[in-house]
Amino acid sequence: MSTADNRLDEERTRTGLSKDALNRAFLDNLFYIQGRSLEVATDNNLYQAAAYTVRDRMLERWIKSARIYKDQSARTVCYLSAEFLLGPHLANNMINLGITEVAREVAEELGLDFERIIESEEEPGLGNGGLGRLAACYMDSLATTQIPAIGYGIRYEFGIFDQVIVDGWQVEKGDTWLRNGNPWEIMRPKLAFPVGFGGYSEAYTDEHGVPRQRWRPNLVVNGVAYDTAIMGYGVTNVNLLRLWKSEAPESFNFGAFNVGDYYGAVHAKIEAETISKVLYPNDEPVAGKELRLKQQFFFVSCSLQDMIRLELRHTGHLERFHHKYAIQLNDTHPSLAVAELMRLLLDDHLMTWDQAWEITRNSCHFTNHTLLPEALETWSVELFECLLPRHLEIIYEINRRFLDEVRVHFLGDDERVARMSLIDEQGGRRVRMAHLAAVGSKAINGVAELHTELLKSTVMKDFNDLWPERFHNVTNGVTPRRFIVASNPELAALITETCGNDRWVQDLECLRDLEPHAEDHALQQRWREVKTNAKRKLSNWLGERTGFAPDPETLFDVQAKRFHEYKRQHLNLLHIVWLYEQIKQRPNIDLTPRTFIFGGKAAPGYFMAKLMIKLINAVGEVINTDPQVNGYLRVLFMPDFNVKNGQRLYPAADLSEQISLAGKEASGTGNMKFSMNGALTIGTLDGANIEIRDEVGHENFFLFGMTAAEVQQQQAAGYEPWELYQRDEQLRAAVDLISSGLFSHGDTELFRPLTENLIHSDPFMVLADFNDYRERQQEVDHAYKDRHHWNRMSILNTTRMGKFSSDRSIKEYAERIWQVTPMSADLSSPF
Template identity: 60%
Template structure:
């Protein structure tokens, strides 16, 4: 193989990793010629995109291989690899983010321009991989990017779904799901690894025997075996040379063709095994209402954790280490309960395949795994029907039963007469049909459990995981979520990033935790405020253009852009937002000359295909939009937009244009949120309840710069436990009663009184998420928002202070906390490069390694109002 020379060319003279525009131009032409096999006159835009992406990928693979060489040459005991297990990874479009992180945006722009191509058009060509449902996948993407930025050795493990989260279309106001064939034009970022493949067993039965040493040995005789093949995508860190790897598993048949069946004329049977095997990684989250959906989801979860753990064990042994030290090589983070089956699978691999004693295997397993909980909704705590799991994964069920037996024996020793506690802690739910409780398995089999916001962690200890907290208080930690400022500010809002750089200098994107606070000094500066508002206005004009082109609604960029973008769910309370819209509409109808602050309400989000009430909320939004947007009395003062197909790409359009961020879930139900962080980071002011990370955002940006309404978590719980009657709130509030009566009477459904009856009945008779109880507080708070928006100078100051207070919510900070509290890992430092000044990771007093190494430190300047990056 030809080796690269110092100037980035191999010994045939082909430029591969040079970073000048001329070198990149040549690299793009090479890929167009050798990879795409297209003559210039016949190259399509997709060919140009693919060639450009491959050129950028060359840079990343060079960095990754260099980092890997450093890792392998380091002392064997120095580095622990973070294995981030997640069923979702919403990475977003790769090209733009990689250009920002590699510092290649201008070089590539010039290279393409010289070739007669436009970078913006090339960027628009990319189809993003929809390998996730929402916040869980977007968080995983941020964390991988931050681990790469901090040079933490990391691999994200997941599934290479052929069809990701559905594409959402709106037909007659209703959500319609379309298949997301994101691979149809090819994926230039991944590297297929046919040599990295593992077999995964399903079904069958187990056989018990004794080995020659007299120990019990178990053989799993499967009904079916499926092969998982690795596909690697490099994830570039920001200006650090670090690269993380996203390793996704594709299911394939062990033997893809049956020649005997084919020769016998049974053509379909000849490929039947291949078709069935590939179904496992075919689609993200198949609807689990029918039995086949549950079966597929269960198979998916086991498939990817089994492949991932086999891969980790292979790598560990390839380093010449014994299996007993496995936990010294890997820190395995479970992103919610979906990968928690990995705990039982690692036990199977250690006991059955590597013949360790149970106690030794259990020590290794608990030292290796850590669990992040993402929900306070008890119904969202995953559990699997025991009969289904026993039929699909018989050996795994046996291991779970053994884990449970030993665990409950320990509990009985501590609480000998407390049968109810034992029933709650058991890994098996026996209250009716038997289920395996995956959260319980995760808690028992992990050495650390963390929530994702201060309130969330506190509520986990008090409610959802209270019994486990009493047993293992030392396991519990809080690590508030974070987002990467590179994608969610530098890429999505480049003009705002430039404006911030004009005050803070270059380098703040690597030290955002401390650097952004320096913006406070500019918050009252009139000139800076004007520039700030100009950037926001430009973003709003750009979004208004897209709304007009895609949806056909004309919106006023001068109006307040009121944004609620997130998964559609009753606890997110999009219908509370709608009640506010109807209330404003009724004020105008009562007095068409009323002084109403103009607003554009922008909703976006997907409802789960089987979640009828969420789909009905989308229909309500679009139906109210049809009435409000066309009523001449409104005269453009109110506009309602449902922006279809919410994904990372569309989020990068909407978030920079938002004036107001709606974070209005009922207190005590939102674990953390990351949308609230992205919106505030881009200068949107938040209206929200004291829920999730809203509490910490309010603390950081200042109470006076946050619009607070509604019940607190304890008050909400007290109200519900005291016999909450939503009809009392309905009957006691004239505005609320009118709005609900209009929905019920068909005012927004062409007289159809049945359409929204399920939603109205739910609000009046149940209202689990306290929409009616919080309504008046929300309306009053929204009136304060309207008044504040009229004072542009004050609004600009509040917006600047919001961004200045968002340093804490960087995913870099979150990853450092994981490293210090849970993973005990260190960064890979390239001894040949001066990566960052002040980044040696040493405690100045003790001279000891502190773990994950920090990015540039900020020191105060005596002569300027901006920091200097040391």
């Protein structure tokens, strides 16, 4: 064979999508990278070989995309997020490349278990929940909609903790997701930026006689880039996710070692690496708060320095930086980008204040994700002075100029000036990060219609009064590639067959083509079979891990989300306890058998949330072993809820619990994932529930509870949960049954904090909504008995979810906020 033929054969092996090319590449990667043959390969060896095989096919697209974006001077979205909860890569990337079935055939011919290889992937737990999962969906959609983009975040060595349940309690274990390596990332050791902390700021006069400031930090760490390719579906565009790892500039101090100071010899390395060691430490102690602020500044500084490097390399100047980059701040965690970009432009690149502010204000855009006061980040001025003294000076100057603008616009309104200040002077001076992001951004957006309206009328009302043109709504969305195609391949195949094409995967509005078939009894039967198969798979999985395998013929009633009191898992549980008592009192009661499944993690320091997990498991222990009841009810807790386990759960759910107190949930995205997979929703008029209900049809949604306005009225009038408890006999019986010790082996004190909080405080108004919730659950019970009607509602829920694709969300950001146009990465062009 000639040299040219050899090169051609190698190219086909590295980039070809045929079965032969994939077969050869897989075996090559197993042997040359893993050093294994098929006969001795472990599951991880096989997974790694498969991952490298898929990644090889993304590299050419990735490099050409970057080249085209650069040559065309494409305006680029830089998505700054402290979390990217990506989920497993392998199955998703095969879907986006269009090689899933071919890869399956290769595995079968080699005698390998395709699903087992997929299952072997360790999930990168780089996020706590919805915020990080949203960022991952948006990265998928940015590539799919052909928007040039870079995601920037932190490469946490230890991600969100692994959750195990011991005696009903949550126990946290370290997430060692990197222990077997990560084949999807490419380390860029030469791409490292210095990041300072502490020290002091000093004044000087530059060579032109202009007064300047410079920062003299007393600690400097390096941020080293690790790159991951993000492949779009049905396109050749590949975008970049760049995560930063913190390292010491010098890993080993020989001077300290030579005098016997062995700890001092590696102290700098330990201190530097701590910054990117673990995702979001418990921020109760001062040390935790300090580390979290360090993490936020670290990734923001690295990311901005990288953008500046790219712009200088391309144009040689920064005057049009804001025309090149649209920086999206995903919540308040990256808010320091405003102050850091100002510092870099003022101190390092010697711009005037007005030049730097013009660039900063037109580069940054801010997404607010919460209305909860405790979630609106603030940092003590004292901590800022200690860690970021130069940035505090810049924030003071931003604030001085901003408040002058407020005083002119609202003459004599000193209270408004105090409310809008970047510095909260009440009860210890603190920097308000949401205010910094709002003042330094061109656009501010909420994440659901209700959330945005409440944002404008409550926590950011003053800013909306000043700059109404800056406020936008972009309702969240999720990617159908992962949450239907990867999670529920049987449903995806049925939809494609019924619609006659798979256009819906890239344009979810095409699911409407399914709607005319909703009354078709044959489709309904197949739809039910797909759902039952998903329930059977989940049941087997739960049986292996919990000891209880629920009956797939029962109604699967699911609440899976982060444990927080405002999400009201205790409302769900009160209903279960009420049902339990009803069955005990009336053994021949006519009830639809149900399996209640809970999933989610509680923050390690959140006592009430962890106690709720214990109560769920305790109630399950009693119900599941009571022969008088367990024919009707089962209660299970899904351990270690994450993206991977969510992909098992969403397809299997019949009923989706979205029961937060109205006005508290910004959007929710789990509600979208469940509905896309044909689950019906029981929920309040909160977050994106409102828009989901409007889309799927009010008759296909089980609505209960107060509206946000009614919640405010109740609270203003003086909410008295004790009176509700005394007045409502059925409610009181459910609460008292928990207090009695029945679910705690006679211990009447264990769950007292939960019951006392409900009776005497109830900040999220569980008792106020209980009766309405219970009545709606009875409607669910009756509806499920009519399978024809339920199947129709299920089909219509899926069919009408087109609005909630993250592709739609990204298109709205691109058109209304970023002013970015799609750009095709045409592979036919030469390198």
